[in-house]
Amino acid sequence: MATVLALAGSPSRTSRTALLAEHTAADLRARGHPTRVLVLRDLPAAPLLTADTHDASLARAVSLVTEADALVVSTPIYKAAYSGLLKTFLDLLPRHAFAGKPVLPLATGGSPAHVLALDHALRPVLTALGAQVAQGRFVLDRHITTSPDGATTLGHDDLRQPDHIIAQFARALPSRTHLNAA
Numbered sequence: 001m002a003t004v005l006a007l008a009g010s011p012s013r014t015s016r017t018a019l020l021a022e023h024t025a026a027d028l029r030a031r032g033h034p035t036r037v038l039v040l041r042d043l044p045a046a047p048l049l050t051a052d053t054h055d056a057s058l059a060r061a062v063s064l065v066t067e068a069d070a071l072v073v074s075t076p077i078y079k080a081a082y083s084g085l086l087k088t089f090l091d092l093l094p095r096h097a098f099a100g101k102p103v104l105p106l107a108t109g110g111s112p113a114h115v116l117a118l119d120h121a122l123r124p125v126l127t128a129l130g131a132q133v134a135q136g137r138f139v140l141d142r143h144i145t146t147s148p149d150g151a152t153t154l155g156h157d158d159l160r161q162p163d164h165i166i167a168q169f170a171r172a173l174p175s176r177t178h179l180n181a182a
Contacts, residue, residue, distance in 0.1 A: 002102075002173035004028050004035040005068035009075035009086030010108075011041050016144040017108045021074040023154070024106065027166045028072075033173060038064055040089050051092055058092060065093060070102040070173050073126060077109035077117045077138075082125075090125060099130030104169045107138045114138070134172060137165045 006025045010017035018039055025035040038061055047055035053062060065071065075082040103126050107118045115138040126133050143154055 001031075001033045001175065002069035003067065004033050004070045004072060004173070005064050006035060006037045006072035007065075007074065007086065007089070008037055008039045008041075009073065009083045009089070011083060011085045012076070013041070015041075015076070016141050017074050017076045017106075019144050019146065020106055020108055020139060020154075021072060024072050024074070024104070024166055027163065028170055031167075031170045033070075033170065036064065040085050043089070048088055048092070053092055061089070062092060062094075062097075065097050068101065070104075070169075071098065071131070072104045072106060072169075073122070074106040074108070075122065076141075077107050077114040077121075080114060080117050081121045082107070082117065087125075090129065093129060096130040098126060101131055102134055102169065102172050102174075103131035104134045104165070105136035107136065108141050108144065109138065110141050112138075112140065134169045135165055 004025070006021045008015065008018040008021040021037055025037050028035045043061060044055060044057050047058050053059055073086070075086045105118055105122050105126060107114070107122065109115075109117070118136045118138050123133050123136070139154065
């Protein structure tokens with residue numbers, strides 16, 4: 001099975017975007033794919049802002065991207081664009097960090113007016129990094145909640161679509177056997 005890294009690109013401590021990334025990672029794990037979530041807000045700010053890739057935490061984060069067979073990139077949409085935190089991290093990566101890797105873009109936002117940011121802002125950057133960009137999904141913030149037991153719940157309209165997109169993405173992931181032969 002493919003190793004998947006999910007990037008949670010929200011600067012918020014109470015991030016619905018991170019919940020969506022975790023939900024997606026759990027779904028992929030249930031399908032047998034080793035999956036890890038990298039919460040970008042947990043990276044050290046000063047080295048991140050100064051692009052100090054010699055910092056051990058940043059070097060490890062970049063290494064996780066390099067080692068992953070596929071990625072999930074999740075971001076809140078602010079002012080019709082993906083988060084500055086995600087942009088800052090993506091700028092640290094080698095030019096072709098996503099080369100040949102399937103990448104599932106996910107976005108959250110407060111208004112349906114932001115849905116186009118997924119294709120008009122995020123997709124071009126992922127493509128520039130060499131990604132094989134899968135069909136992404138935009139989910140309204142208000143449709144992502146947590147239950148008392150901590151489980152993520154997606155609103156009824158948003159539940160089927162991400163699960164369908166995750167299943168489609170999982171089917172497109174390379175198998176470990178295929179990766180070892182390459």
